[in-house]
Amino acid sequence: MRILVVGGGTGGTIVANNLARRLSAEIRSRRVRITMLSASDKHMYQPGLLYVAFGQMTPDQLYRDQASLLEGTIDFHVDPVEKFHLDQNKVVTKSGKVYEYDILVMATGSRIVPEQIPGLVEGAETFYTEATAVKLFKRLREIQEGTVAVVVGVPHKCPIAPVELIFGLHDYFKARGIRDKIKIKYHYPIGRIHTIKEVAIWAKPEFDRMGIEYETLFNVGEVDVENKVVRSEEGTETQYDLLIAIPPHRGMEVVEQNNLGEGGWIPTDRFKLTMNGHDNVFVLGDTTNLPVSKTGSAAHFQAEVVAENIASMIKIGTPVRDYDGKVYCFIETGHDSATYAMFNYQNPPDLKPPSKPMHWFKMSYNQMYWTSVRGLL
Amino acid sequence: MSDTKIVDARDTFCPGPLMELITHMKQSSVGDTLELLSTDEGSGADVPEWVNKVGHEILSNEKIDGVWHIKIRKAK
Known part of the structure; x- marks a missing residue:
């Protein structure tokens, strides 16, 4: 049985490690x-990029060698797939190699596409790459006065990020005494300040307390860089x-190129x-078209389901459980407090008041991630 | 006239029905018709509010067996 995992982000790495453990005997006996x-x-x-944007982490703290995160029995190659031949159960990579599979796991992720909005690349700072997060921090250090506007593209990864950014900005400028x-x-695409109703209800009085101005039903149409004006489609x-x-996102180009x-x-x-239409192709994380948050958390919980089901298909001939839509999002509410939102397809989140212990849990998780992605946590 | 695209946003809290609709509207062409399915009680009012403000067109809006079926034509 050949299992091919395409993509080495959170979802792909957890799936591969989880499978390597569940199927260790089958791998040793060369059946898998x-x-x-x-x-x-x-x-x-x-x-971690959000912390880089506020000078709380440096970029080198965000990386590990991918090979060091994988179980030794996983055959790992840096060679991205360029062609998917799902009807023939094979892929072709950039180097020209052909990989055949019995089960394919697609975990290619998403990408930012700020160029889809005129003027956004030239006129806006962001923090979704290492370079842009560092640049944003330098801009935050420089500014002495004026208006800081936050706009949100659709769709976007990590739906909590816009709210965390606002709390972070408030605390950062407060600490600088300006x-x-x-x-x-703050500008938000739909008619309330966050897409999760419970988060919006909780955040609104917090925004009022901090003196944050907000405009809803604001979808970024264009940025007039010369006049420093951002206009909405509305x-x-x-x-x-x-x-x-927060730049708009799309799935990876290779997915689009292969239709x-x-x-x-x-x-x-x-x-x-x-x-x-493809029972031997599993999809998880940002790669899916599901109406589920595009977050590492969703990818993590989906990866556990996918790995358990693939392993059980091999061991007993059938998958054993469904994904219930579970997502758990930390919400940093400034530099020393946090809360969280946990929900699934059927149950909305029940937000608790922010606390320092939850912030320290998040700070700990920033380190524990490396254990989590190895499939140990 | 193109076929109606179904945007199935039932039982979702994040990103939520309207955010899902906006995503699909951005991927569509002018003249396309989309049908949003939503179990969010607020969709019956929230979605037309945005559609009307941005200048698209609501073709129909009805609740059937607890699910909002809202048809929208992309106008711009």
Whole structure:
């Protein structure tokens, strides 16, 4: 049985490690082989980018060698897939190698596409890459007064990030002693300040307490870089001195180039996590078209289901459980407090008041991630 | 006239039905029709509010067996 995992991010790495443990006997007896193909020999802890943007982490703290995170029985290659031949159960990589499989796991992730909004690349700072997070921090250090506008593209990874950014900005400028000279204006695409109703209800009085201005039903249409104005598709505009954008995302180009899904998102069964029409192709994390948060947390819980089901298919001939939509998101509410949102398809989150212990749990998790992604936690 | 695209956002809290709709609207072409399925009680009002503000067109909006079926045509 040949299991091929395409993608070495959070979801792909947890699936591969989890499978390597569950199927250790089968691997030893050469009845199962696990191969991973990735575009990079490095693994980035992406939630750390927000800390880089506030000078709380440095970029080197975000990376580990991918090979060091994988069980030794996993055959790992830095050789991204370019062609998927799902009808023939094989892929072709950038180097021209052909990999055949019996079970394919698609965990290719997503990418930012700020260029889809005119002026956004030139006019806005962001923190979704190492370079842009460092650049944003330098801009935050420089600014002395004026309006900091935050806009949110759709769809975007980590839906909690816009709210965490606002709390972070408030605390950062407060610590610099210039909060009274900085106006923070938040813009959000739908009719409340967060897509999760419970988060919106909780965050609104917090925003009011911090003096955050907000405008809802604001989808970024264009940025007039010369005049420092951001305009919405809904016909409104905001003047800014510093513009920070949560950039819009798409699935990976290779998914679009192989016509596997509109927007680069692969049509996926929300419970089985299999690609529609392909029972031997599993999809997880940002790669799916599911109406589920694009977060490492969702990828983690999905990876556990996928690994358990693949292992049970091999051992007893059938998958054993469905994905219930579980997501657990930490919410940093400034530099020394946090809360969390946990929900699934049927149960909305029940937000608790922010606390220091939850912040320290998050800070600990930033280190524990490396244990988590090895499939040990 | 293209076929109606179904946006199945039933039983989702994040990113939620309207955010799902906006995602699919951005991926669609002018003239496309999308049908949003939502179990969020607020969708019956929230979705038309955004659609009307941004300038698209609501074709129908009805609740059937606890599910909102909202048809929208992308106008711009």
